[in-house]
Amino acid sequence: MMKTVLIDMDGVLVELNSDRFKKEKLVKGFFLNNRPIPGAVQAFQYLNRIYDCHIVSTPVWDNPHCWMEKRMWVDKHLGGCARKKLTLTHHKNYFKGDFLIDDSMQHGVKEFQGEHIHFGSFKFPNWVTVLSYLNQQP
Numbered sequence: 167m168m169k170t171v172l173i174d175m176d177g178v179l180v181e182l183n184s185d186r187f188k189k190e191k192l193v194k195g196f197f198l199n200n201r202p203i204p205g206a207v208q209a210f211q212y213l214n215r216i217y218d219c220h221i222v223s224t225p226v227w228d229n230p231h232c233w234m235e236k237r238m239w240v241d242k243h244l245g246g247c248a249r250k251k252l253t254l255t256h257h258k259n260y261f262k263g264d265f266l267i268d269d270s271m272q273h274g275v276k277e278f279q280g281e282h283i284h285f286g287s288f289k290f291p292n293w294v295t296v297l298s299y300l301n302q303q304p
């Protein structure tokens with residue numbers, strides 16, 4: 167059976183400047199118009215063939231546009247291969263998976279039952295290192 171990989175959006179699939187995030191997180195259009203992280207789209211497409219991939223992302227509660235724009239961003243950049251694979255949640259620990267690729271420890275990441283691949287850390291600074299690690303998994 168295919169192993170399951172859960173993938174965060176902000177800071178993992180989506181390039182997000184933290185100063186802009188603080189200032190603009192309530193602005194309509196902010197979440198739709200951010201660019202993908204280098205290599206993220208290709209990495210998702212690749213992983214989607216060898217793993218059961220799902221996107222788990224925490225939206226900004228006070229910005230309902232964010233909820234819609236995350237759905238639209240996935241469609242715009244990942245297209246059909248990500249269809250119906252997006253879940254928005256503040257409790258990522260409620261999801262089952264073998265791996266969770268996330269740049270944060272928040273929103274249930276610390277309590278996640280599988281293995282946390284800490285994106286942006288010394289061990290996993292970018293998608294190249296994440297893919298090479300996942301390629302070595304049995």
Ligand SMILES: [Mg+2]
Nearest residue numbers: 174176177269
């Ligand atoms: Mg994140």
